[in-house]
Amino acid sequence: xxxxxxxxxxxxTIPSTSTQKRTPADISPKEPLNISxxxxxxxxxxxxxxxxxxxxxxxxxxNARVCTACEHHFRISARERLELLVDENSxxxxxxxxxxxxxxxxxxxxxxxxxxxxxxxISEGVLTGHAKIEGNPVVLAINEGNFMMGSxxxxxxxxxxxxxxxxxxxxxxxxxxxxSGGARMQEGILxxxxxAKTSAALGRLAENHLLYxxxxxDPTFGGVTASYASLGDILIAxxxxxxxxxxxxxxxxxxxxxxxxxAQTAEFNQEHGLIDLIVGRTQMRxxxxxxxxxxxxxxxxxxxx
Amino acid sequence: xxxxxxxxxxxxxxxxxxxxxxxxxxxxxxxLSQEIATLEKKVVLLKQEIYGNLEPWQKVQIxxxxxxxxxxxxxxxxxxxxxxxxxxxxxxDDRSVVGGIALFRGTAxxxxxxxxxxxxxxxxxxxxxxxxxxxxxxxxxLMDQAEKFGRPILTFIDxxxxxxxxxxxxxxxxxxxxxxxxxxSCYHVPxxxxxxxxxxxxxxxxxxxxxxxxxLENSFYSVIAPESCASILWKDSAKAKEAAAALQFTAQxxxxxxxxxxxxxxxxxxxxxxxxxxxxxxxxxISKHLTSLMSExxxxxxxxxxxxxxxxxxxxxxxxxxxxxxxxxxD
Numbered sequence: 001x002x003x004x005x006x007x008x009x010x011x012x013t014i015p016s017t018s019t020q021k022r023t024p025a026d027i028s029p030k031e032p033l034n035i036s037x038x039x040x041x042x043x044x045x046x047x048x049x050x051x052x053x054x055x056x057x058x059x060x061x062x063n064a065r066v067c068t069a070c071e072h073h074f075r076i077s078a079r080e081r082l083e084l085l086v087d088e089n090s091x092x093x094x095x096x097x098x099x100x101x102x103x104x105x106x107x108x109x110x111x112x113x114x115x116x117x118x119x120x121x122i123s124e125g126v127l128t129g130h131a132k133i134e135g136n137p138v139v140l141a142i143n144e145g146n147f148m149m150g151s152x153x154x155x156x157x158x159x160x161x162x163x164x165x166x167x168x169x170x171x172x173x174x175x176x177x178x179x180s181g182g183a184r185m186q187e188g189i190l191x192x193x194x195x196a197k198t199s200a201a202l203g204r205l206a207e208n209h210l211l212y213x214x215x216x217x218d219p220t221f222g223g224v225t226a227s228y229a230s231l232g233d234i235l236i237a238x239x240x241x242x243x244x245x246x247x248x249x250x251x252x253x254x255x256x257x258x259x260x261x262x263a264q265t266a267e268f269n270q271e272h273g274l275i276d277l278i279v280g281r282t283q284m285r286x287x288x289x290x291x292x293x294x295x296x297x298x299x300x301x302x303x304x305x
Numbered sequence: 306x307x308x309x310x311x312x313x314x315x316x317x318x319x320x321x322x323x324x325x326x327x328x329x330x331x332x333x334x335x336x337l338s339q340e341i342a343t344l345e346k347k348v349v350l351l352k353q354e355i356y357g358n359l360e361p362w363q364k365v366q367i368x369x370x371x372x373x374x375x376x377x378x379x380x381x382x383x384x385x386x387x388x389x390x391x392x393x394x395x396x397x398d399d400r401s402v403v404g405g406i407a408l409f410r411g412t413a414x415x416x417x418x419x420x421x422x423x424x425x426x427x428x429x430x431x432x433x434x435x436x437x438x439x440x441x442x443x444x445x446x447l448m449d450q451a452e453k454f455g456r457p458i459l460t461f462i463d464x465x466x467x468x469x470x471x472x473x474x475x476x477x478x479x480x481x482x483x484x485x486x487x488x489x490s491c492y493h494v495p496x497x498x499x500x501x502x503x504x505x506x507x508x509x510x511x512x513x514x515x516x517x518x519x520x521l522e523n524s525f526y527s528v529i530a531p532e533s534c535a536s537i538l539w540k541d542s543a544k545a546k547e548a549a550a551a552l553q554f555t556a557q558x559x560x561x562x563x564x565x566x567x568x569x570x571x572x573x574x575x576x577x578x579x580x581x582x583x584x585x586x587x588x589x590x591i592s593k594h595l596t597s598l599m600s601e602x603x604x605x606x607x608x609x610x611x612x613x614x615x616x617x618x619x620x621x622x623x624x625x626x627x628x629x630x631x632x633x634x635x636d
Contacts, residue, residue: 096628097622097623097624097625097628098620098621098622099620099621099623100620101619101620101621103562103619104551104552106551107538107551108538117635118635122635123631123632123635154618154619154620155618155620157618158618158620161615183507183528183529184528185528185529185534185537185552187528187619188527188528188552188553188554188558188562189526189528189553189554189558189562189564190562190564190617190618190619191528192506192507192510192527193510193564193614194618195486195507195510196486196489196510196513196514196614196617197614197615197617197618199483199486199487199490200486200487200490200491200514200611200614202487203487203488203490203491204491204611206487207491222507223506223507223528225478225479225480225483226467226478226480226482226483226486226511227482227483227486227507228483229479230479230480230483230484231480231483231484231487244474244478244479245467245469245474245478245479245482245507246469246470246473246478250469251469251470251471251474254469255470255471257470259471263471263474264474272476272477273477274480
């Protein structure tokens with residue numbers, strides 16, 4: 001059982017010129033690389049942005065939107081992630097009635113919010129609630145990357161804080177899956193202090209001896225890395241996910257420093273001792289399920305798991 | 306030579322004119338005292354008008370003034386004694402974060418402060434006041450020590466932001482800041498955080514989780530630097546002035562938004578015009594809050610700090626019916 005946890009990750013680098021790729025049967029191996037996205041019938045095929053492989057959308061869906069050729073993890077929505085992770089019909093959404101205001105009347109914010117709601121189909125940058133993962137009850141928060149890059153303003157901070165507080169009341173573990181550009185500029189200092197608010201709630205969770213697993217997905221940066229995303233008892237990242245404090249473009253601009261290839265990837269973070277585990281999306285549910293089981297109440301002091 | 310800002314030029318020009326008139330009147334033995342008196346009155350009014358109505362961007366300039374007093378300028382004026390304690394016990398001693406044990410009006414306190422350099426040489430040593438993870442680890446170590454010994458914590462914020470280079474990424478900048486936030490929110494001792502210059506984003510917030518948050522009148526405290534905000538919003542960092550207004554990060558804005566508890570008065574024109582006076586004001590206001598906090602029990606202190614954090618944020622909760630309509634629209 002443990003060998004899966006400690007297994008060396010196989011997600012590192014596969015040259016994009018590899019000829020070993022799996023190809024949909026009805027396309028000859030050389031053709032797909034020359035097909036531009038435009039020529040592909042809508043919705044049926046997808047080109048992998050990493051290896052260029054043209055993938056049958058249905059195959060991609062079935063493989064948790066992980067490239068079947070190079071294991072590149074496509075970005076997915078919070079709802080898609082939810083479906084991949086939780087037991088069927090076990091999710092009960094919380095606090096979807098909290099909506100964003102524009103307290104600073106920040107230029108263009110109102111329009112951006114509407115646009116983000118249309119694009120993502122959800123009201124704000126995080127989905128929270130109660131669910132079961134392989135039979136284990138858990139409080140879950142999932143950032144929605146399609147909503148202003150999952151950035152944290154008052155609502156994201158409030159929903160995450162409430163979810164943690166309810167986990168303390170219910171004595172349940174918490175899993176937060178981060179995808180975020182950081183604190184949301186448009187709500188100014190209020191966004192900045194959501195970092196403190198969520199961290200404070202996690203402090204109380206920790207004092208209650210309740211488990212918090214933080215799952216970092218592509219991309220996780222700024223104020224989210226500098227608050228709840230880094231405070232897990234266990235930190236798990238998806239392969240190749242970019243994780244850091246300052247974005248690579250900003251480092252390049254302000255420090256005139258060129259980052260080495262592979263900097264800020266999940267693997268880089270693991271090499272520097274900053275995360276516990278790299279887990280591929282197709283394995284995530286099973287790893288989370290096991291970790292939750294080992295932390296169930298009554299699992300301490302040799303009680304049978 | 307004190308650096309002058311464009312908005313201060315009319316004042317300086319008027320003062321020059323007065324001194325010219327005085328010189329002229331002395332040389333030619335002509336009595337111009339009435340004219341001079343009129344102009345001097347005008348200087349007072351002009352100063353009130355200009356310094357009393359500083360725009361956000363002008364405050365940014367004052368907060369970043371190379372001669373703005375830093376923690377080392379205030380320390381001997383605020384504390385009877387200060388023993389600096391160095392290092393994070395893990396990697397290095399970050400010189401952009403300074404800390405130790407001080408005696409403040411007879412009370413032993415733990416002090417943690419961000420410090421910018423005064424010249425290029427010192428700025429290189431202090432990384433322009435931008436802490437690396439080891440700076441936050443040092444801050445955390447010293448604050449944990451304060452919690453252990455029941456000492457109040459005073460933090461002084463003055464940073465453009467946390468260090469944003471490869472080294473910071475390799476050593477876990479995000480985690481280092483997050484640990485400070487979590488630990489500060491759980492302490493049982495009084496914590497007073499004061500923004501004395503620039504409060505740059507998460508790097509500043511890491512020392513900002515106080516029971517009481519104070520700001521010097523001309524400091525600013527922002528989620529993002531105005532230049533960066535402008536470059537994201539308008540693809541033009543030169544529009545920092547507009548961004549400064551949009552971000553609402555002055556002491557007055559933050560008091561209105563419920564983050565800052567009290568604004569500490571600065572002399573006309575900014576703290577650098579009179580460091581002693583500014584330190585006196587700081588001492589008075591900090592002392593007032595410290596006395597009040599020290600009368601609370603440890604559990605109440607912690608709970609109140611938590612409640613303060615808990616209440617920050619602006620949002621609306623809607624009815625089930627409006628929610629249904631809203632969701633229909635999204636579908």
